[in-house]
Amino acid sequence: MDTIMVVFSATSISEKIAMFAIDRASKENAKLLLLDVRDRDISRKVSQMAGDTGFMGSKMVDQLQKAIKDQRGRLIKEALKRIEEQAREKGVEIEVEVLKGPSADKIMKIAKSKGVSTLIVQKRLKETHFEAPFDVIRLKK
Numbered sequence: 850m851d852t853i854m855v856v857f858s859a860t861s862i863s864e865k866i867a868m869f870a871i872d873r874a875s876k877e878n879a880k881l882l883l884l885d886v887r888d889r890d891i892s893r894k895v896s897q898m899a900g901d902t903g904f905m906g907s908k909m910v911d912q913l914q915k916a917i918k919d920q921r922g923r924l925i926k927e928a929l930k931r932i933e934e935q936a937r938e939k940g941v942e943i944e945v946e947v948l949k950g951p952s953a954d955k956i957m958k959i960a961k962s963k964g965v966s967t968l969i970v971q972k973r974l975k976e977t978h979f980e981a982p983f984d985v986i987r988l989k990k
Contacts, residue, residue: 850942851879851966856956858886858971862928870969871936873985880942882963883929884956887949960988 855870857863862885874881929945936943944963948955960968969985 851877852882852964853877853879853967853969854882854884854960854963854965855969856884856886856971862925862932863971866969866971867932867935871932871939871941873967873969874936874941875939879966880944881936882965883932883943883945884959885925885929885945885947886956887925887947 853870853874855866857866867883870881873879933943933945946959948959959965966988967985968988
């Protein structure tokens with residue numbers, strides 16, 4: 850069975866990409882692997898920006914960091930759960946993995962170990978009405 854891997858940046862889990870991947874996996878009778886790539890310490894970076902502006906003390910920045918981390922984690926978890934449910938409704942076998950910190954080498958290592966045949970990745974450029982907001986990459990066996 851082929852495996853299609855979708856690489857999501859945890860800052861945006863696109864419903865459009867998810868639905869494309871689910872439909873493709875269903876048509877190709879493939880397994881779907883969602884790879885949630887999380888930027889290390891994003892909550893610290895965001896809260897630190899607020900602290901750097903000088904209107905918050907360190908205690909407030911620490912509280913803000915915890916709130917961002919908790920809220921963000923919950924939202925990501927909910928989005929991935931919805932995608933899992935949608936895939937299962939279409940009869941698609943699905944697995945979710947989390948990768949801490951973006952790394953092309955780590956992504957390719959996971960793809961190789963899971964026997965991924967197709968990789969779907971979000972584009973970094975703004976989409977136009979002429980193209981999809983993601984790239985589909987066929988991997989050599």
